[in-house]
Amino acid sequence: MNLKELSELLGLSQTTVSRALNGYPEVSEKTRIRVVEAAREHNYSPNSRATGLATGRAMVIGHVIPLSARHEIVNPVFGDFVAGALQTYSQNNYDMMFAHAVDGGEAEIYKSLYNRRVVDGVVLQGPKVVEPRIKALRDLGIPFVVHGRSSAEHGPYPWVDVDNTRSFRRATEFLIDLGHRRIALINGLxxxxxxxxxxxxxxxxxxxxxxxxxxxxxxxxxxxxVAGHHAARDMLRMETPPTAFMVSSMISAIGVRRAIEEAGLKMARDVSVIAHDDDLSYLKNGQDVPIFTATRSSVRHAGEIAAQILIDRINNPQLAPQTRMLEAEIVVGRSTGPGPER
Amino acid sequence: MNLKELSELLGLSQTTVSRALNGYPEVSEKTRIRVVEAAREHNYSPNSRATGLATGRAMVIGHVIPLSARHEIVNPVFGDFVAGALQTYSQNNYDMMFAHAVDGGEAEIYKSLYNRRVVDGVVLQGPKVVEPRIKALRDLGIPFVVHGRSSAEHGPYPWVDVDNTRSFRRATEFLIDLGHRRIALINGLxxxxxxxxxxxxxxxxxxxxxxxxxxxxxxxxxxxxVAGHHAARDMLRMETPPTAFMVSSMISAIGVRRAIEEAGLKMARDVSVIAHDDDLSYLKNGQDVPIFTATRSSVRHAGEIAAQILIDRINNPQLAPQTRMLEAEIVVGRSTGPGPER
DNA sequence: GTTGTTATCCAAAGCGCTTTGAAAAACTTC
DNA sequence: GAAGTTTTTCAAAGCGCTTTGGATAACAAC
Structure with missing residues (x-):
């Protein structure tokens, strides 16, 4: 069932039917109701490709799946970030499109999605310190938002990020205050x-x-x-091993815990651990008392915000780039205890 | 730059340019080369919405993000499955679309995606024992493929699945052979x-x-x-606790291991654990010797296969529904050892 | 009853592509 | 060199929607 058929069936013009369904004022309430009901009854939904052609808008936002180049690893954060963004999209009648990049060809993919008018804007995930994609997107005039930031990029651009420096500084200070001196860092790439x-x-x-x-x-x-385990195991075998670990993800921290236990030590009592917790839905950090003391920031929430920033920008392109800094909270759990200097 | 402009620029008709770019034979090699080069030079890419309108095909496949209804949990398997499917899609020039369902309205979402001609087919993830969506999709005539199966569904439909019954039977037998008698099952919903x-x-x-x-x-x-930890902890506190656990996921198994260690026991020596391992990229089961003895089956591979089955079906709708049973391998790791009866 | 307003509705153009049916050009063949 | 074939190109219709610029109907004011 398409517009033409529906309008013939109602004895109205396509114009009127279209306007009735899209809530324009130039149509009487009586006919609007009649149209809306007929549409529902005959299960009419407008062809999005035709609508898109006519309006020039895709009502779709593009994401590129961030496969880690080195080992083809899907970021575990991916699912939750997407779930957050999707929630905002569907509230705004946007759909979400995916593509994946072959070997650093991400900029090409974005360009292709936009040039083919598949999407109205894109989300850039997993920015590196040096991130040429940002300039590329800006030059191409593609509306975008970055989840994270890129230090080498000095021009303005819209982003959502956690204050990572601040949260890791605070957490490290926390360990120092507890009396730890030999503190290891198990970081991402x-x-x-x-x-x-x-x-x-x-x-x-x-x-x-x-x-x-x-x-x-x-x-x-x-x-x-595995990488977390490996690193912690080696460090714990040193002559003077660390007494505390700052760990960049819960997944690595699980490996660190495994190494600690394999070494016959007890977490918190012998070795303290602080992990960054993205608050993933399938990997909650305990129920009442967290397993790990952690710097916590919901990546799902970041997804919601990123989506909103992008949608605002699409609707209002001359808007100055919005940015949003999220603060990670430090939650105290069962993985930290006093160090040797206390 | 659109087709019209490009063709005017070349002094050719839109027909010829279109045919040259799409590899039709009715165009001389000379002009084809000329056209292809001009297209590249002027950075022309066809508007996918217009192409879609004209051809009646979206070249997009829909997925619905399987949020676990009860707790809004994003399935950790999601990312890897998607990465696999995406790989096959991009080889076949398909894009991937996402939607998310609000409270069991998944069938509605699928219907909407298809009726609006946003997608040519859909992938159904996370099927339940009773899965009305399958009948719904069949009745609507939407091409689809299921990742998993639905026991209550007797009509034919295309699917990819692991032989879960067989792999868990074999793994349980393995524990019994090792001398375990009190074997616990920590399962999903x-x-x-x-x-x-x-x-x-x-x-x-x-x-x-x-x-x-x-x-x-x-x-x-x-x-x-957390759920895995909780269950194992309670069971280990019983008068006669289990000596082995069959666990439905690596993530739960990590919780089980935590409970074992908290109870002052040692995995493998005191308590054996076998986990199902989806071979997730960010959660590899060890390097040389696996951490957990496991039933292993790559969910990413399942994604690739599912995508291929669906694409075949879209290209050839009268094809009988393809099905594909994957066998999980049992890998022996460091979480199993002899039980009391041995 | 005529004019001016306002509320409704409509015909037709346009979005950018594919594809049908036909024409023009280039070859063959005799 | 005319007739027949094949190759190459094209004009125009169509995909299903939105939107512009009227037209018509309904109503009020004089």
Whole structure:
């Protein structure tokens, strides 16, 4: 059933039927009701491709699945971020489109999606410290929003991010206050902007407390359970092992815990751990008392906000780029305890 | 730059340009080359909405994000399944569309996507034992494929699934052979078809060995770390606790391990654990020797296959529904050891 | 009853592509 | 060189919607 058939059936013009359904004022209430009911009854829904052609808007937003280049790892954060964005999209009658990039061809994919008018805007996930995609998107005039930031990018652009530096500084300070001195950092890949910022927070706190930075205690890898385990295991075998770990993800932290237990130690009592918790729905950090002391920030919430910023921008392109800094909260759980200096 | 402009620029008709770009034979090689180069040079890409309107095909496949109704949990498997499907889609020039369902309105969403001609077909994820969506999709004539199966559905439909019953039966037998008798099952929600089948496999093995089924050792909940921990903790506090656990997901198994260690026990030596491993990219089960003995089946691979089945069906609607049963392999890791009867 | 307003409705153009049916051009063949 | 074939190109219709610029009907005012 299409517009033409429906209008013939009602004895009205396509114009009138279209206007009635889209809530324009130039149509009497009687006919509007008649039209709306006929539409429902005959199960009419407008062809989105035709609508899109006529209006010039796709009502679709594009995402590119951030496969980690090195190991083809799907970011575990992905599902929850998407769920958040999707919620905002559907409230605004947008659909969500996916594409995936082959080997760093992400900019190409974005361009293709936009040039083919498949999408009205795109979300850039997982920005690196140096992120040429941002300039590319700006130059192409594609509306976009970044989940995270890119330190090497100085022009204005819209983003949502957690204050990673601040949260890791605070958390490291917390460990120092507890009496820890040898504090290890198990970080994500440091070409990722968030990882670089977390390292900076860690370093700032160490420096402020006049503690030396020991490269052997600073590890950077993909954030998997196995990598976390591996790094922590090696460090715990050192002559003077760390007494505390700052860990960039819950998944890695689970690996760290495994290494601690394998070493015959007890978390909190012997070794403290603070993890970053993205508040993933399938990996909640305990129920009442959290398993891990953590810096927590909901990635799902970030998804909702990112979506809203982008939609606002699409609707109002001359708007100045909106930015939104989220603060991670520090929740105290069962993975931290006093260190040797206390 | 659109077709009209490009054709005027070349001094050719839109017909010829269109045909040249789409590889039709009725155009000389010389002009084809000329056209293709001009298109590249002027950065022309056809408007997908116009193409879609003209061809009647969207070249898009729809997915509905399976939020677990009860707790709004994003399935951790989601990302990897999508990555697999996406790979196949992009090889076949399909894009992927997402929608999310509000409170069981999934069938409505599928219908809307298809009626509005947003998609050419849909993937149904997370089927329950009773799954009215399958009948709905069939009745609506929407091409679809199911990731998993639905036991209450007897008509033919295309699917990809792991032989869950078989793999859980074999794994349970493996524990019995090791000398375990009190074997617990930590399962997902049993209205989910896969969970029901896994339970059946477990029960079959127990029955075949003349072992009683103890309801206190059979737990069913959302597959989170916390739920796994909770269940295992309670069971380990029983008078005669289980000596082995069959666990439906790696994430729950991590919780089980935590409970085992909190109880002062050692995995493998005191308590054995077998987990189902979806081979998620960010949660690899160890490197050389797996952490957990596991029934393993790559969900990413399942995504690739599901996508192919659906695309075949879209291209050839009168094809009989294809089905594909995947076999989970049993990998022996460091979480199992001899039980009391050995 | 004529004029001026306002509330309703409509015909037709346009969005950017594909595809049908036909024409023009280029070859063959005799 | 005319007739027949094949190759190459094109004009125009159509996909299903929105929207512009009227037209018509209904009503009020004089």
């Amino acid at each position: 440091e070409d990722m902007d968030f990882a670089m910022r977390r390292r900076k927070g860690y370093e700032d706190a160490m420096a402020a407390a006049n503690l030396p930075l020991n490269p052997d205690l600073m590890f950077t890898e993909e954030m998997t359970e | 049993e209205d989910m078809d896969f969970a029901m089948r896994r339970r059946k496999g477990y029960e079959d093995a127990m029955a075949a060995a003349n072992l009683p089924l103890n309801p206190d050792l059979m737990f069913t909940e959302e597959m989170t770390e």
